[in-house]
Amino acid sequence: MLMHEKGDWLEARIDTAIADKTPPKPDIRKMMVPVGPVLVFGASNFPFAYSTAGGDTASALAAGCPVIVKAHPAHPGTSELMARAILKAAAECHMPNGVFTHLQGAGFEVGRALVEHPYTKSVGFTGSFAGGKQLFDWANQRKEPIPVFAEMSSINPVFLLPGKLKESATELAKAYAGSITLGVGQFCTNPGLLIGIEGEELNAFSTALSDEISKTIPAPMLHEGIYKNYISKKELTLSQAGVATLAQASSSETEGQGAAALAAVSGKDFISNPLLHQEVFGPFSLLIRCKDKTELQEVVRHLEGQLTATLMATEADIEEHKELVELVINICGRLILNGVPTGVEVCLSMQHGGPFPSTTDARFGSVGADAIKRFVRPLAYQNWPDSLLPEALKEINPLGIWRTVNNELKK
Amino acid sequence: MLMHEKGDWLEARIDTAIADKTPPKPDIRKMMVPVGPVLVFGASNFPFAYSTAGGDTASALAAGCPVIVKAHPAHPGTSELMARAILKAAAECHMPNGVFTHLQGAGFEVGRALVEHPYTKSVGFTGSFAGGKQLFDWANQRKEPIPVFAEMSSINPVFLLPGKLKESATELAKAYAGSITLGVGQFCTNPGLLIGIEGEELNAFSTALSDEISKTIPAPMLHEGIYKNYISKKELTLSQAGVATLAQASSSETEGQGAAALAAVSGKDFISNPLLHQEVFGPFSLLIRCKDKTELQEVVRHLEGQLTATLMATEADIEEHKELVELVINICGRLILNGVPTGVEVCLSMQHGGPFPSTTDARFGSVGADAIKRFVRPLAYQNWPDSLLPEALKEINPLGIWRTVNNELKK
Numbered sequence: 173m174l175m176h177e178k179g180d181w182l183e184a185r186i187d188t189a190i191a192d193k194t195p196p197k198p199d200i201r202k203m204m205v206p207v208g209p210v211l212v213f214g215a216s217n218f219p220f221a222y223s224t225a226g227g228d229t230a231s232a233l234a235a236g237c238p239v240i241v242k243a244h245p246a247h248p249g250t251s252e253l254m255a256r257a258i259l260k261a262a263a264e265c266h267m268p269n270g271v272f273t274h275l276q277g278a279g280f281e282v283g284r285a286l287v288e289h290p291y292t293k294s295v296g297f298t299g300s301f302a303g304g305k306q307l308f309d310w311a312n313q314r315k316e317p318i319p320v321f322a323e324m325s326s327i328n329p330v331f332l333l334p335g336k337l338k339e340s341a342t343e344l345a346k347a348y349a350g351s352i353t354l355g356v357g358q359f360c361t362n363p364g365l366l367i368g369i370e371g372e373e374l375n376a377f378s379t380a381l382s383d384e385i386s387k388t389i390p391a392p393m394l395h396e397g398i399y400k401n402y403i404s405k406k407e408l409t410l411s412q413a414g415v416a417t418l419a420q421a422s423s424s425e426t427e428g429q430g431a432a433a434l435a436a437v438s439g440k441d442f443i444s445n446p447l448l449h450q451e452v453f454g455p456f457s458l459l460i461r462c463k464d465k466t467e468l469q470e471v472v473r474h475l476e477g478q479l480t481a482t483l484m485a486t487e488a489d490i491e492e493h494k495e496l497v498e499l500v501i502n503i504c505g506r507l508i509l510n511g512v513p514t515g516v517e518v519c520l521s522m523q524h525g526g527p528f529p530s531t532t533d534a535r536f537g538s539v540g541a542d543a544i545k546r547f548v549r550p551l552a553y554q555n556w557p558d559s560l561l562p563e564a565l566k567e568i569n570p571l572g573i574w575r576t577v578n579n580e581l582k583k
Numbered sequence: 584m585l586m587h588e589k590g591d592w593l594e595a596r597i598d599t600a601i602a603d604k605t606p607p608k609p610d611i612r613k614m615m616v617p618v619g620p621v622l623v624f625g626a627s628n629f630p631f632a633y634s635t636a637g638g639d640t641a642s643a644l645a646a647g648c649p650v651i652v653k654a655h656p657a658h659p660g661t662s663e664l665m666a667r668a669i670l671k672a673a674a675e676c677h678m679p680n681g682v683f684t685h686l687q688g689a690g691f692e693v694g695r696a697l698v699e700h701p702y703t704k705s706v707g708f709t710g711s712f713a714g715g716k717q718l719f720d721w722a723n724q725r726k727e728p729i730p731v732f733a734e735m736s737s738i739n740p741v742f743l744l745p746g747k748l749k750e751s752a753t754e755l756a757k758a759y760a761g762s763i764t765l766g767v768g769q770f771c772t773n774p775g776l777l778i779g780i781e782g783e784e785l786n787a788f789s790t791a792l793s794d795e796i797s798k799t800i801p802a803p804m805l806h807e808g809i810y811k812n813y814i815s816k817k818e819l820t821l822s823q824a825g826v827a828t829l830a831q832a833s834s835s836e837t838e839g840q841g842a843a844a845l846a847a848v849s850g851k852d853f854i855s856n857p858l859l860h861q862e863v864f865g866p867f868s869l870l871i872r873c874k875d876k877t878e879l880q881e882v883v884r885h886l887e888g889q890l891t892a893t894l895m896a897t898e899a900d901i902e903e904h905k906e907l908v909e910l911v912i913n914i915c916g917r918l919i920l921n922g923v924p925t926g927v928e929v930c931l932s933m934q935h936g937g938p939f940p941s942t943t944d945a946r947f948g949s950v951g952a953d954a955i956k957r958f959v960r961p962l963a964y965q966n967w968p969d970s971l972l973p974e975a976l977k978e979i980n981p982l983g984i985w986r987t988v989n990n991e992l993k994k
Contacts, residue, residue: 487971506964542596551915555922
């Protein structure tokens with residue numbers, strides 16, 4: 173409702189009639205309208221922020237769409253409690269019946285049936301690449317294809333440039349140990365790749381980070397599925413040719429506890445092995461040692477789309493690595509300078525989304541009010557009298573929203 | 584460049600750093616950036632406005648994307664002349680090499696290879712449903728799926744409500760005869776369905792329109808493929824159960840000339856025969872006679888997505904048919920009151936696009952400056968110093984564009 177009052181996402185455009193033209197120009201007024209019922213899949217790693225009452229549900233309701241939630245089987249009770257709270261609030265606010273529906277189901281059948289239902293007009297999902305891609309394929313194979321906004325996988329590369337490392341290798345190592353192990357590495361913006369150019373500075377960073385990672389105390393992961401997946405993917409990565417284990421948080425893994433780990437590989441071995449380009453979901457990071465600037469750029473050319481990319485760099489480093497910055501812009505949705513990618517501020521300027529496979533649609537994001545735009549479409553009214561037009565398009569602007577009138581943005 | 588100066592499509596969002604918060608809030612600044620190389624398929628029915636130098640090419644270049652045009656085989660010479668003019672202009676404006684590329688090819692192989700090329704990031708197309716859907720499928724089956732903006736087929740239903748018909752059946756018939764046969768019916772907004780409720784008023788309209796259509800002089804269609812397709816689809820429609828031919832423009836068809844025709848069918852027969860829901864591209868329209876208001880609404884529920892829908896109605900008709908208006912909004916991108924759908928004004932408020940199968944993505948349109956939005960994606964800069972930020976995001980707003988700064992829209 174906040175955005176509706178503000179009127180930004182309504183994107184009202186008005187071109188008034190001009191009768192003395194030959195032929196006369198029509199009066200055309202355009203605004204955003206809801207796409208229809210939105211199906212939301214609860215995320216396993218965010219039982220609150222990206223599940224039943226999370227960002228997808230909120231932005232679909234804000235767009236004016238009814239929502240159907242398919243609860244994540246890893247937290248059915250939490251989801252049920254939230255669904256009841258939403259239904260209670262909807263009744264108290266006199267929202268229409270059916271504005272919110274909640275379904276449970278452990279297998280894929282419920283989800284598939286919901287994606288394929290002709291009434292479903294859009295899908296929001298946060299989870300694995302396999303899950304998101306499957307929903308995307310089902311949605312596109314429908315008689316009437318529908319968009320799927322799946323936020324799937326991202327290894328969030330961090331570029332450690334020499335000038336910056338020289339200044340503060342130890343501080344950077346401490347900050348990154350914290351980011352890699354934050355929430356037992358279960359943030360979708362977890363920094364899974366650290367990329368630098370071989371040299372003293374990178375060695376100092378590597379040593380300091382290994383120390384930090386070794387000292388980490390393993391903690392329970394969100395559920396068994398995530399834990400098992402972490403163990404097997406980590407083992408697979410560590411067994412690849414040229415991959416050296418730099419640090420392991422504890423020698424004996426406790427069941428369900430995600431022990432942090434750090435490994436290293438050369439730029440050459442990384443480039444030639446696509447398995448290393450995939451996400452290891454958990455407190456794990458791979459340090460890529462490039463032999464020079466050219467190999468560093470070559471590594472970027474081999475990376476897939478990412479939610480975030482981070483540059484640890486001085487202004488002189490940025491000046492020296494202009495081509496690198498250009499290449500990195502092409503593969504990410506958020507570009508951080510001298511910070512950590514974990515921690516996603518919920519604000520209008522946030523972009524939480526990026527080129528495939530980090531999401532299925534880089535043109536939208538799932539955090540902040542612009543996420544509402546996923547669930548609206550433009551509708552133009554031609555030659556309607558003021559009395560019959562929606563409030564957003566009436567001449568006197570009764571909602572007091574920003575509108576572009578005859579190419580001029582005004583209130 | 585106009586839009587860039589205006590800054591509207593850049594959608595700059597700025598949330599400044601707040602250091603005294605716990606934890607401190609980051610400085611995040613978001614703007615739209617080009618998606619990458621855009622592939623444009625020339626339209627057969629618009630050799631100028633939607634081909635080589637048409638709307639798709641213009642909006643992709645305006646977004647900052649290089650363009651690869653696959654010329655339509657129906658007008659290779661026109662396309663070649665335009666391509667040369669564009670290349671000359673690009674050189675004179677010192678645009679980078681490769682900003683525009685032009686390819687010819689009669690078969691589907693060239694188009695398919697271009698859609699599947701890993702460098703291609705988006706596709707624009709105007710043409711048949713079969714063609715657009717095929718491109719959409721190839722694009723989604725890529726390792727990295729890419730969006731396809733295909734404007735494919737629309738029968739542009741026109742609802743003739745009783746009050747309005749009573750006022751002016753003859754005038755409406757004249758106006759619609761003109762719209763049905765405009766450009767030998769080769770506009771994508773050609774009104775292919777006329778829908779009314781049985782009664783005196785509809786009979787008067789039907790008689791007057793039949794007279795007008797019979798008097799039309801057949802004219803050459805754009806090319807042989809369109810002509811042959813028109814003849815076969817028209818014949819197939821006229822041979823369906825319950826379909827009566829009301830008027831044919833000439834008894835002997837001249838090769839390549841599109842003779843106008845009008846047919847009628849009951850609401851019941853229309854609803855039960857999906858073949859009648861498909862586009863007959865050319866100067867043809869089908870009049871659906873519904874037995875009452877309920878059947879009229881049932882017809883709308885059976886219609887697929889459309890570029891446009893038109894209501895011929897008095898204010899009293901609109902009041903009387905509120906549910907109809909709600910249903911019609913769900914299936915179209917532009918809703919015209921008391922006008923004809925042909926004639927697409929190029930302005931910011933235009934929406935030329937609608938739910939599937941009229942296009943592959945109802946959230947965007949191909950006419951007017953908002954068409955640029957198809958080819959951009961958001962990129963957020965986090966914690967960058969002002970000196971390193973793009974012009975659009977610098978603190979002093981050197982471009983003088985509209986930006987949302989800390990939730991306030993300002994210049």
